[in-house]
Amino acid sequence: MDLNKICAGITNVNSKFAEQAQKRLDSLTKPQGSLGRLEEFAKQLVAITENPMPSLDKKVVFTFAGDHGVADEGVSAFPKAVTPQMVLNFLNGGAGINVLARHAGADVVVVDMGVDYDFSNPSVSRLIKGGSFVSPKIVSGTKNMRREPAMTRDEALRCINVGIDLANEYAKKGCKIFGTGDMGIANTTPSSAIAAVLTGRPVEEITGRGTGINGDTWRHKVQVIKDAISYNMPDPADPVSVLAKIGGAEIGGIAGLIIGAAANRIPVVVDGFISTAGALIAYCIEPKTRDCMFSAHMSQEAGHKAMLEKIGLRPVLDLDLRLGEGTGAALAMFVIEAGLKIYKEMATFGEAGVSEKS
Amino acid sequence: MDLNKICAGITNVNSKFAEQAQKRLDSLTKPQGSLGRLEEFAKQLVAITENPMPSLDKKVVFTFAGDHGVADEGVSAFPKAVTPQMVLNFLNGGAGINVLARHAGADVVVVDMGVDYDFSNPSVSRLIKGGSFVSPKIVSGTKNMRREPAMTRDEALRCINVGIDLANEYAKKGCKIFGTGDMGIANTTPSSAIAAVLTGRPVEEITGRGTGINGDTWRHKVQVIKDAISYNMPDPADPVSVLAKIGGAEIGGIAGLIIGAAANRIPVVVDGFISTAGALIAYCIEPKTRDCMFSAHMSQEAGHKAMLEKIGLRPVLDLDLRLGEGTGAALAMFVIEAGLKIYKEMATFGEAGVSEKS
Numbered sequence: 001m002d003l004n005k006i007c008a009g010i011t012n013v014n015s016k017f018a019e020q021a022q023k024r025l026d027s028l029t030k031p032q033g034s035l036g037r038l039e040e041f042a043k044q045l046v047a048i049t050e051n052p053m054p055s056l057d058k059k060v061v062f063t064f065a066g067d068h069g070v071a072d073e074g075v076s077a078f079p080k081a082v083t084p085q086m087v088l089n090f091l092n093g094g095a096g097i098n099v100l101a102r103h104a105g106a107d108v109v110v111v112d113m114g115v116d117y118d119f120s121n122p123s124v125s126r127l128i129k130g131g132s133f134v135s136p137k138i139v140s141g142t143k144n145m146r147r148e149p150a151m152t153r154d155e156a157l158r159c160i161n162v163g164i165d166l167a168n169e170y171a172k173k174g175c176k177i178f179g180t181g182d183m184g185i186a187n188t189t190p191s192s193a194i195a196a197v198l199t200g201r202p203v204e205e206i207t208g209r210g211t212g213i214n215g216d217t218w219r220h221k222v223q224v225i226k227d228a229i230s231y232n233m234p235d236p237a238d239p240v241s242v243l244a245k246i247g248g249a250e251i252g253g254i255a256g257l258i259i260g261a262a263a264n265r266i267p268v269v270v271d272g273f274i275s276t277a278g279a280l281i282a283y284c285i286e287p288k289t290r291d292c293m294f295s296a297h298m299s300q301e302a303g304h305k306a307m308l309e310k311i312g313l314r315p316v317l318d319l320d321l322r323l324g325e326g327t328g329a330a331l332a333m334f335v336i337e338a339g340l341k342i343y344k345e346m347a348t349f350g351e352a353g354v355s356e357k358s
Numbered sequence: 359m360d361l362n363k364i365c366a367g368i369t370n371v372n373s374k375f376a377e378q379a380q381k382r383l384d385s386l387t388k389p390q391g392s393l394g395r396l397e398e399f400a401k402q403l404v405a406i407t408e409n410p411m412p413s414l415d416k417k418v419v420f421t422f423a424g425d426h427g428v429a430d431e432g433v434s435a436f437p438k439a440v441t442p443q444m445v446l447n448f449l450n451g452g453a454g455i456n457v458l459a460r461h462a463g464a465d466v467v468v469v470d471m472g473v474d475y476d477f478s479n480p481s482v483s484r485l486i487k488g489g490s491f492v493s494p495k496i497v498s499g500t501k502n503m504r505r506e507p508a509m510t511r512d513e514a515l516r517c518i519n520v521g522i523d524l525a526n527e528y529a530k531k532g533c534k535i536f537g538t539g540d541m542g543i544a545n546t547t548p549s550s551a552i553a554a555v556l557t558g559r560p561v562e563e564i565t566g567r568g569t570g571i572n573g574d575t576w577r578h579k580v581q582v583i584k585d586a587i588s589y590n591m592p593d594p595a596d597p598v599s600v601l602a603k604i605g606g607a608e609i610g611g612i613a614g615l616i617i618g619a620a621a622n623r624i625p626v627v628v629d630g631f632i633s634t635a636g637a638l639i640a641y642c643i644e645p646k647t648r649d650c651m652f653s654a655h656m657s658q659e660a661g662h663k664a665m666l667e668k669i670g671l672r673p674v675l676d677l678d679l680r681l682g683e684g685t686g687a688a689l690a691m692f693v694i695e696a697g698l699k700i701y702k703e704m705a706t707f708g709e710a711g712v713s714e715k716s
């Protein structure tokens with residue numbers, strides 16, 4: 001698949017569709033604009049799909065998993081073994097994303113992009129209660145980016161292609177909205193590195209506490225990120241090389257899913273910090289992808305706001321979440337769908353016999 | 359019913375229950391605290407109900423409706439006839455609250471506290487698709503508070519009692535969470551007056567654009583509120599007299615529902631600006647009611663933030679809503695329930711075989 005060719009096919013949404021949706025919204029039995037962002041969500045969905053009566057009845061959250069060589073530097077509060085353990089927890093239906101996806105009526109697809117664990121054991125397939133599982137496994141964990149590039153350029157491109165393929169496949173299956181999610185011990189470290197390089201902000205400002213590290217470990221994490229950037233010298237004008245050198249396999253899958261969503265004109269709800277690093281890669285590869293994105297929530301992780309500002313997204317929710325997995329995306333899907341239902345199901349002034357503004 | 363006696367029975371929640379809930383939350387397969395406010399919601403629900411495994415399976419939003427004599431002063435963008443027209447729209451299932459309550463799995467109960475319209479026409483009962491309808495009708499619209507007290511003290515107390523009775527009735531019916539909502543043309547005017555008197559902030563700061571008035575009408579509205587306060591001289595230490603003199607029948611019903619919810623230890627989700635004026639009356643009557651309240655969302659209406667600060671509530675959502683009816687409450691119920699499901703349904707580290715923080 002040729003990434004340039006796919007990106008060339010991505011167009012901005014046509015504002016004419018949003019204007020038509022606004023006309024309907026203004027005819028509904030409420031003061032104009034009084035449902036605020038719910039009205040915005042409906043307009044954006046109409047503009048993305050170019051359908052005056054779109055539907056979100058099939059929802060899916062993709063949770064991309066990968067391991068990180070940089071975990072060897074001691075940047076996380078949790079041991080690396082937790083990545084495959086959590087993948088098994090997803091497949092067993094016991095993780096946060098399983099609970100919230102069920103609550104929001106979304107399916108979960110777990111994607112092993114690069115977990116350093118062999119899931120071919122037949123017991124894994126018996127586990128699958130919490131969602132589908134696919135294992136393209138581009139790497140078995142990335143390399144330690146403090147000492148060498150995390151991935152080759154070819155691996156990074158293959159990660160993006162996995163995401164695009166999934167978007168194409170689930171578009172064909174009739175899915176109407178995608179959510180992104182991530183799992184990977186130490187993955188706030190590459191995400192912070194990507195944020196620093198692509199927003200130009202200082203590493204200290206962009207680096208947070210991840211799953212809950214103390215001050216000493218935080219200072220060490222900042223140094224590791226600075227070292228990784230100095231060693232790899234990624235060029236912000238070449239986002240694929242940024243992904244390869246200081247990124248991660250799950251981040252590449254997320255970037256690809258977003259590019260594929262935009263190419264298929266499917267709305268995609270971007271979860272928190274790690275997902276937004278993937279979205280920023282996608283945006284820097286092709287800025288028109290932004291028109292199909294919704295930002296699920298404002299993460300507690302320090303660098304999230306800077307990335308959202310760079311892309312130009314305002315989050316749907318602000319609930320102090322910092323879990324990832326797609327948990328915020330699942331919740332936000334419900335709120336975005338609320339906007340669509342307002343647009344589709346409310347009575348007009350004429351239908352209800354209600355007097356308009358004098 | 360003796361309001362003092364009911365309030366004397368309201369107690370603060372016991373923090374022991376929240377601490378027990380925190381222990382379970384910390385055993386679940388996620389970094390501690392990483393689900394932010396969702397965890398808070400679960401803890402508050404456990405503390406309110408004193409039940410280690412509470413449920414929210416029966417949800418109900420009460421939409422209290424009333425007319426306002428002060429509408430004669432030209433303070434609203436919509437004519438007064440819209441209040442009964444919208445009540446009929448609620449009963450027909452075509453309003454914003456109907457759509458969002460259906461989306462969140464909540465029932466709607468429309469309460470005619472003081473609409474200036476005779477709903478006894480038999481066709482009304484044939485209309486009821488969108489929810490239940492009760493018509494205690496304490497007044498047929500309030501008096502114009504710029505020239506006389508909006509209600510007598512007795513009427514205000516009867517409005518509060520209607521709310522308490524509804525809370526008792528729906529608690530007996532097995533409802534697990536209440537939402538508040540309002541409908542009443544011109545009701546941001548009494549709500550702003552209540553906010554100014556009970557928070558002590560200037561009328562200009564607390565008064566907003568309601569359903570969408572222009573600058574001239576806004577200046578006039580501010581003057582009307584100032585005149586109403588000067589004429590009635592309500593005593594902030596006597597919240598029932600504030601409700602009577604410069605309040606409204608639906609605001610009294612909301613205040614009563616919240617007092618009744620607290621007396622029954624049922625969580626109550628307070629919608630936007632008008633509902634929060636009702637919540638502020640309830641809070642000033644009995645501050646312990648706060649422990650059972652959730653604030654649904656941050657309204658676009660200017661004085662909302664000041665009232666939330668006075669009570670000590672942080673809203674669940676911030677979606678630029680300014681419709682009322684209980685729309686924000688219905689949406690917030692879904693998010694609050696998400697927190698409870700996390701608490702109840704996620705696997706523990708032990709159950710899932712996931713390693714804990716090192």
